[in-house]
Amino acid sequence: MNDYIVELEDIQKKFENVLILKDVSFGIKERETISICGESGAGKTTLINIMGLLEPPTHGTIFWEGQKTITYGIEKISQLRAKIFGYIFQRCNLIPELNVIENILFPKRITSKIRTSDIEFAQQLLRLVQLGGFEERNVLTLSGGESQRVAAVRAMINRPRIIIADEPTGSLDEKSANIIMDMIINLCREYGSSLLLITHNQLFAKKMQTSYVLNNSKLKQLDCLESEG
Numbered sequence: 001m002n003d004y005i006v007e008l009e010d011i012q013k014k015f016e017n018v019l020i021l022k023d024v025s026f027g028i029k030e031r032e033t034i035s036i037c038g039e040s041g042a043g044k045t046t047l048i049n050i051m052g053l054l055e056p057p058t059h060g061t062i063f064w065e066g067q068k069t070i071t072y073g074i075e076k077i078s079q080l081r082a083k084i085f086g087y088i089f090q091r092c093n094l095i096p097e098l099n100v101i102e103n104i105l106f107p108k109r110i111t112s113k114i115r116t117s118d119i120e121f122a123q124q125l126l127r128l129v130q131l132g133g134f135e136e137r138n139v140l141t142l143s144g145g146e147s148q149r150v151a152a153v154r155a156m157i158n159r160p161r162i163i164i165a166d167e168p169t170g171s172l173d174e175k176s177a178n179i180i181m182d183m184i185i186n187l188c189r190e191y192g193s194s195l196l197l198i199t200h201n202q203l204f205a206k207k208m209q210t211s212y213v214l215n216n217s218k219l220k221q222l223d224c225l226e227s228e229g
């Protein structure tokens, strides 16, 4: 038994006989911050989809909280996924038919009924990212940076153990990207979530404790790469 929240063991992934991931073993611990970089098409999103059981690996084993996930049914997967992961994407994927607070509470509805305390927590998070009073706003009227902050708050609503941020600032200017990145890091610190950040931005990658690069289907820790010369 180790202390990984989520662990991948010897993962291989092929799409139509094209090898995307080979022998990937990797885990995330409590409160750990990790970055993964790699060229477009390297397989970064595929890797996090496999981690969240949104995509099956061709070979390999996925453990959630020390248990092999292969035996889990769909219902258990969906409940546990909502508890373990909060996702923030490059294009925020806010639901246009729902206003700001309804978007934020959406992942909560997957796991339980909405209580007053959930609404209060959503409001507290909104204030933390300087969007107090935005609860009823139509998400189509938000700026890119505001949308991304709402997406970050939505990822946090279940107090997940791991926030997965897939290029969360890729569509923003440098100043807004810096502000949002710091907000995501602060939210994770405040609520004790681990952070897995996929980014092309080396400055953001350096803010994480551990950095990996995905290249030629292999995941390598950056320090190892440097020591290999």
Ligand SMILES: Nc1ncnc2c1ncn2[C@@H]1O[C@H](COP(=O)(O)OP(=O)(O)OP(=O)(O)O)[C@@H](O)[C@H]1O
Pocket (backbone or CB within 6 Å): 015, 016, 020, 038, 039, 040, 041, 042, 043, 044, 045, 046, 047
């Ligand atoms: N369902 C699929 N069927 C076939 N090929 C796929 C599928 N999903 C992804 N791929 C391919 O697998 C490769 C890895 O895709 P992935 O989205 O993981 O890359 P990425 O590293 O996240 O890239 P980016 O930085 O552009 O987001 C790409 O070549 C992509 O076209």
Ligand SMILES: [Mg+2]
Pocket (backbone or CB within 6 Å): 044, 045, 046, 166
């Ligand atoms: Mg991607």
